[in-house]
Amino acid sequence: MIAHMKMKNIWEKYISVAAKGFVIGGTMLVPGVSGGSMAMILGIYSSLISAVSSFYQRKKDSFCFLFTFCIGAVIGMALLANPISDLIDAFPKPMMYFFIGAVVGGIPMMFREAKIQSFSWKVPVYILLGMLMVCAISILPLNSESIEQSNGIFELLLLFFAGIIAAIALLLPGISISYLLLLLGLYSKTITAIKTLQFSFLLPMALGGLVGIILMAKLLEKAMARYPQVTYLVILGFILGSVVSIFPGLPTLSELLSCSIAICGGFAAIYFLPSSCPDDGPHTISEQHA
Secondary structure, three states, X not given: OHHHHHHXXXXXXXXXXXXXXXXXXXXXXXXXXXXXXXXXXXXXXHHHHHHHHOOOOOHHHHHXXXXXXXXHHHHHHHHHHHHHHHHXXXXXXXXXXXXXXXXXXXXXXXXXXXOOOOOOOHHHHHHHHHHHHHHHHHOOOOOOHHHHOOOHXXXXXXXXXXXXXXXXXXXXXXXOHHHHHHHOOOHHHHHHHHHXXXXXXXHHHHHHXXXXXXXXXXXXXXXXXXXHXXXXXXXXXXXXXXXXXHOXXXXXXXXXXXXXXXXXXXXXXXXXXXXXXXXXOHHHHHHHHO
16 A cells, blocks of 8 residues: 555656646747746756756666656647747737746745745845846847858857857746847757757757756756855846846736736746645655655
């Protein structure tokens, strides 16, 4: 009976991880929406960082966790990316208000992760710092022509470094990988390369992304372990700063009801999630095996 319960809990954990990957994969290709933000809001961010950073210390658990997440994310990208984009095209303001509601709904969880017991002047300062960093990235005068006009080995190197930059955007909440690819002039090319399986374009970016993920994950794990309050508050600033880029403006009178329902729906979907979805990290799954 105990063994049966443990196995049931393990499957529930993996289903939860795959479901969260499904949602993140479906939203991460929408310009302005950060995969890292969605991971943080869904309560799986620190587990992903830990699984990547400590992969060689817990190979089996980390591999199973990441594999399950990636399967969900790939399915989400395949099934949700286009429908979500179509919904945004058809109902731009309500959809953006839904995402904003989801961000606001995740704020209490962020404060819990930051272990804030009482208010301090440092809290708004760190949040503001994160917001300013995201705003600074959004106005970077990146030159996409250097990548578009390059060829040969130089093009491969540029794609490799673009992959590293994209990995940083992938891991840092509030920084949309799609928006960064737009700044680099690579968004449409990347989407086309994915659709046509253009491996000469995708492989250098994938290798750069792998290197960037490993390096950034180790840095973030150490920061979250040693300086949790500062790290989570700055990340919260990243997320709040990203709201500026997706804010569609105030709704008109005819849009007021739909936008109100959307923002409340987004808030409720995330705010009530943590109580029913505990930590799904690889360490908790492995503990179920014990």
